[in-house]
Amino acid sequence: MLEVKKVGIISCSGEECAGGGISRLAARHVLESTRPGRTVTICLPLFLAGGEEERYFARTFPTITVDGCEKRCAFRATEKLSGHVTKALTVSDILGAESAAAPSFSQRQLNPELERKIDTVSTALTEAVDEIMGKPAAAEHLLKPTVPPAGMRLL
Template structure:
């Protein structure tokens, strides 16, 4: 029987208090619904932190990419604490610096800029998912 996982887990931070957290959640939704719908699975970070045992099997079952809004890395740290090492990790605030984005982002009224950044982040996540597939860490359909 083939024990290779069939999905990549992509776990976003919950980041309600930070504009970057909302961008992360939106980017993960884009990846799940539009760009790699058959390949990605996710879970709710708060449920994970609340101690759901099924959810804590997550990183044991799937290679995980954590997607965090800032350097506090809540999704990455939660995964590594409760479930296992992450395969790859994104810190959006560090990425924004790398991309030279200096505009102030809105948490309460996200607009065109935040939408564009969610798309750009989604493309980055897709790139990393594809690298995991190319490495043979999941079974392709």
């Protein structure tokens, strides 16, 4: 069986509702804090614009999409342009449609309630990574993020 070394996380780039911002910040938290070294991200706009490395990555490695709302732009784009999505999460499924559809926010407007929501989505995303790769060994969470493969970038 092929060993899974990295999981690609593709978050939507929604700016018009809170769900988009929550999905992006939750993805960043997983990449930087909960599962560094096990996850890489793919820039959705570049992916849509035809970035070959991004499409190659999503064809080759397991991918998790995390979308702000039920329109599921990241999921639909990935399935259309690259292939099968291993797991698809949606903020509106996790937090409810009302939370996802709330007005968008800037980093300066972050408050404890929004942070709790980001944390909830980040936990779901972390569990999805572990379902694909297995739980990390006890000390693995101490690893720093590795340099991503050429053409890949961390958020």
